Amino acid sequence: MNQASSGHLLGLIRRGRATTRGELQRVTGLARSTVGSRLEPLLRAGWIRETPGPAESSTGGRPAVRLEFDASHALVLAAVLETRNARVALLDLAGRVIDEQAGPLSIADGPDRALDLLGERFTRLLERNLHRDGVTASRICAAGLSVPGPVDALTRRLVEPPIMPGWGGHPLPERLRAVLAGRLGTDPGLPVLVENDANLMALAEQRHGHPDCAAFLLVKVSTGIGAGMVVDGGLYRGIDGGAGDIGHIRTAEASDAPCMCGSRGCLAAVASGRALAARLTAEGVPTASGSGVRELLAAGHPDAVRLAREAGRVVGDVLATVVTVVNPGVLMLAGDLAGPPFLTGVRELLYRRAMPRTTAHLEVVTSRLGDRAGLIGAAVLLADELYAPGRADERLAVAARARAVGGAASVA
Numbered sequence: 376m377n378q379a380s381s382g383h384l385l386g387l388i389r390r391g392r393a394t395t396r397g398e399l400q401r402v403t404g405l406a407r408s409t410v411g412s413r414l415e416p417l418l419r420a421g422w423i424r425e426t427p428g429p430a431e432s433s434t435g436g437r438p439a440v441r442l443e444f445d446a447s448h449a450l451v452l453a454a455v456l457e458t459r460n461a462r463v464a465l466l467d468l469a470g471r472v473i474d475e476q477a478g479p480l481s482i483a484d485g486p487d488r489a490l491d492l493l494g495e496r497f498t499r500l501l502e503r504n505l506h507r508d509g510v511t512a513s514r515i516c517a518a519g520l521s522v523p524g525p526v527d528a529l530t531r532r533l534v535e536p537p538i539m540p541g542w543g544g545h546p547l548p549e550r551l552r553a554v555l556a557g558r559l560g561t562d563p564g565l566p567v568l569v570e571n572d573a574n575l576m577a578l579a580e581q582r583h584g585h586p587d588c589a590a591f592l593l594v595k596v597s598t599g600i601g602a603g604m605v606v607d608g609g610l611y612r613g614i615d616g617g618a619g620d621i622g623h624i625r626t627a628e629a630s631d632a633p634c635m636c637g638s639r640g641c642l643a644a645v646a647s648g649r650a651l652a653a654r655l656t657a658e659g660v661p662t663a664s665g666s667g668v669r670e671l672l673a674a675g676h677p678d679a680v681r682l683a684r685e686a687g688r689v690v691g692d693v694l695a696t697v698v699t700v701v702n703p704g705v706l707m708l709a710g711d712l713a714g715p716p717f718l719t720g721v722r723e724l725l726y727r728r729a730m731p732r733t734t735a736h737l738e739v740v741t742s743r744l745g746d747r748a749g750l751i752g753a754a755v756l757l758a759d760e761l762y763a764p765g766r767a768d769e770r771l772a773v774a775a776r777a778r779a780v781g782g783a784a785s786v787a
């Protein structure tokens with residue numbers, strides 16, 4: 376990476392390390408004129424904007440012009456797939472939701488049907504916002520898809536997802552790109568990201584609620600159980616994208632219970648929303664899914680409350696080990712089960728089983744962003760990737776070449 380490139384300066388501005396021309400000079404050691412020429416493509420692209428800073432009354436000097444990333448200069452589309460429904464949204468690059476829509480969608484129907492439905496929903500979403508606040512298909516710079524399964528970090532394809540049979544290895548990014556280009560008229564080369572749901576939720580919750588936490592762990596308990604980790608501000612995915620897939624850790628409590636992954640005795644086989652729905656149904660309270668358990672919990676149903684607390688204890692036992700390995704500052708519980716009874720159960724076992732030193736500074740909390748966390752996380756991750764210094768420089772170079780060709784054509 377070129378330490379003096381436009382992309383490098385953008386990185387300093389986005390992270391708040393330098394927000395005036397003077398600070399950029401000091402941080403980089405570049406001459407004022409060089410800083411100016413490196414900022415020019417960023418200003419021309421609309422990626423940054425200049426605003427008057429606070430007046431420096433003590434010195435009587437002119438206020439320094441502040442530089443900031445313009446998160447509204449482009450838009451992203453995001454979709455969050457759950458087992459039985461999907462939420463789609465139009466967002467800016469800071470994760471501000473401009474409009475969203477949720478509706479039924481069954482992942483059991485497979486990827487082709489799901490992509491068709493997502494295409495329809497994105498089309499309606501764009502149509503109803505078109506030209507409002509300058510919304511156009513050409514301003515959409517990327518799309519993100521959150522999925523409840525493990526994703527290969529390189530190919531962005533699902534890897535043997537236990538609760539998504541038929542989705543493993545499907546070329547989701549390429550197909551979603553084609554669907555969006557065909558239906559909405561977005562760029563046929565649109566960057567498309569597919570990412571695990573707990574990872575995206577963790578990233579969103581860390582940035583918005585705990586920006587100073589250097590080790591942040593989010594555990595999502597809905598149909599399945601998964602965890603996302605943000606370490607030093609970035610996602611920690613592990614070597615194969617499998618980090619945090621804690622639903623298939625074996626537990627003593629579940630020694631014989633069959634799991635969706637084909638194994639027995641997994642955490643998800645006894646403590647997930649799916650497992651609790653099955654238990655409730657067996658006890659005479661018909662419950663179809665994790666979202667059904669969520670509704671019973673919201674209504675204070677005593678059997679659901681009791682089972683959620685029991686499930687919390689089982690998850691808490693596993694989390695005692697996870698927390699000992701990771702030593703996070705924040706452990707956030709999210710998903711269908713993540714209410715007070717579950718939280719109480721987690722705390723009971725976590726503090727009993729984990730070393731006091733690893734929990735001394737641990738905050739155990741529930742989600743702040745709720746059902747929007749995955750959407751916001753998709754926008755945050757897309758912005759991080761598209762405006763990372765190297766990628767930003769590449770994109771600026773492509774834009775400059777296009778302008779040069781366009782200029783030559785117009786002259787001709």
Ligand SMILES: [Zn+2]
Pocket residue numbers: 537622623634635636637638639641642643644
């Ligand atoms: Zn399993």
